[in-house]
Amino acid sequence: MLDVLQRLGRGALSRLARVGRAGQILLQSLLATPQPLIMVPLVLKQIYFVGVLSLVIIVVSGGFIGMVLGLQGYTILVDYGSEQAVGQMVALSLVRELAPVVAALLFAGRAGSALTAEIGLMKATEQLASLEMIGVDPLRRIVAPRLWAGFICMPILAIIFAVVGIWGGSLVAVDWLGIYEGSFWANMQQSVDFYDDVLNGIIKAVCFGIVVTWIAVFEGYDCIPTSEGISQATTRTVVYSSLAVLGLDFILTALMFGEL
Amino acid sequence: MRMRTVEIGVGAFMLAGILALVVLALNVSGLKLSEQAGSYKVYARFDNIGGLRPRAKVAMSGVQIGQVKSIRIDKNLLMAEVEMEIFNDVDYLTVDSSASILTSGLLGEQYIGVVPGAEDDVLEEGAFIQDTQSALVLEELIGKFLFNKVSE
Numbered sequence: 001m002l003d004v005l006q007r008l009g010r011g012a013l014s015r016l017a018r019v020g021r022a023g024q025i026l027l028q029s030l031l032a033t034p035q036p037l038i039m040v041p042l043v044l045k046q047i048y049f050v051g052v053l054s055l056v057i058i059v060v061s062g063g064f065i066g067m068v069l070g071l072q073g074y075t076i077l078v079d080y081g082s083e084q085a086v087g088q089m090v091a092l093s094l095v096r097e098l099a100p101v102v103a104a105l106l107f108a109g110r111a112g113s114a115l116t117a118e119i120g121l122m123k124a125t126e127q128l129a130s131l132e133m134i135g136v137d138p139l140r141r142i143v144a145p146r147l148w149a150g151f152i153c154m155p156i157l158a159i160i161f162a163v164v165g166i167w168g169g170s171l172v173a174v175d176w177l178g179i180y181e182g183s184f185w186a187n188m189q190q191s192v193d194f195y196d197d198v199l200n201g202i203i204k205a206v207c208f209g210i211v212v213t214w215i216a217v218f219e220g221y222d223c224i225p226t227s228e229g230i231s232q233a234t235t236r237t238v239v240y241s242s243l244a245v246l247g248l249d250f251i252l253t254a255l256m257f258g259e260l
Numbered sequence: 261m262r263m264r265t266v267e268i269g270v271g272a273f274m275l276a277g278i279l280a281l282v283v284l285a286l287n288v289s290g291l292k293l294s295e296q297a298g299s300y301k302v303y304a305r306f307d308n309i310g311g312l313r314p315r316a317k318v319a320m321s322g323v324q325i326g327q328v329k330s331i332r333i334d335k336n337l338l339m340a341e342v343e344m345e346i347f348n349d350v351d352y353l354t355v356d357s358s359a360s361i362l363t364s365g366l367l368g369e370q371y372i373g374v375v376p377g378a379e380d381d382v383l384e385e386g387a388f389i390q391d392t393q394s395a396l397v398l399e400e401l402i403g404k405f406l407f408n409k410v411s412e
Binding site for chain 2: 048051055153157163189190192197198202
């Protein structure tokens with residue numbers, strides 16, 4: 001009986017310690033004295049790896065999700081004779097929900113796992129330790145640029161996802177199914193509000209970017225430096241950040257649109 | 261050379277992001293940058309506004325000439341008071357114009373339809389449209405119909 005209690009307590013304490021270390025790493029690397037001359041090229045390079053190279057998967061999946069939305073929306077709405085509302089449906093669901101959430105999930109799978117594996121391998125091959133030996137703070141040199149790159153890239157990727165998705169939706173609805181183009185766009189413009197919908201979607205994307213990058217970097221930095229440990233850490237990154245994104249999405253949606 | 265491709269890639273990425281944001285703002289949400297500057301306010305009181313909501317369109321002959329800014333209850337008359345923003349280039353709404361709440365399509369949104377009258381004077385900033393017609397509430401209509409059937 002006491003053993004069970006002890007195991008529960010130990011588990012809870014180690015979880016709490018991990019959360020604490022995660023917060024410590026985040027604060028230390030973000031508050032580290034900024035050195036623009038060194039930081040800017042490092043951040044640029046990370047934006048290239050994290051953002052530019054993620055573009056392909058974001059654009060392709062955004063396009064297909066928009067096309068599916070257009071097709072599904074049409075088959076449902078055509079029964080009520082209001083198939084012009086497809087534009088509004090595609091745009092609202094993409095801008096408010098799908099673009100931030102799906103882009104964040106893809107981002108966690110494409111960039112988050114790579115970040116974890118990279119930092120984990122650096123730790124396993126003692127590159128982080130040798131950096132410390134020569135007096136370079138690995139948090140500032142390795143972790144901080146990756147964090148900033150993730151924060152910057154995620155909203156941009158989400159915006160691109162939304163635009164490509166809406167383009168895909170219009171491709172199916174207007175060019176293929178023959179909805180009148182004017183009412184497609186007019187319905188969309190009338191129902192989508194820049195501040196309520198677009199800006200809230202971007203705020204969501206920023207939050208998801210922070211959470212996903214934070215989890216990825218922390219899991220890599222905190223992993224057990226063996227090949228098995230790295231593989232576990234990479235898995236945990238994808239699982240935790242997906243769960244965090246979906247859970248956080250509900251909270252943010254309730255705060256933004258839920259009249260709370 | 262390696263750094264150059266990275267920087268070009270990042271530059272193109274940033275540019276794509278900014279362009280996408282502009283498309284979202286102008287093309288998808290229909291944000292007009294000069295919307296606030298080019299409009300004047302006109303008021304109308306209705307017995308019942310039905311499902312009219314802020315940002316609904318104000319139309320003349322089906323063409324949008326403005327939008328609903330806000331809706332509140334006039335405490336003295338106990339009627340709904342609708343504040344409308346009419347675009348500045350619309351200078352032909354006469355003082356005896358009439359406003360009615362209409363529905364676009366069978367299930368569509370409600371909007372305000374304005375029909376100009378015959379006077380020479382036009383509505384100024386802050387003017388009231390006197391001749392109004394309330395929204396058609398389906399339940400009331402069905403109620404009247406049933407009542408007539410019973411009394412027959």
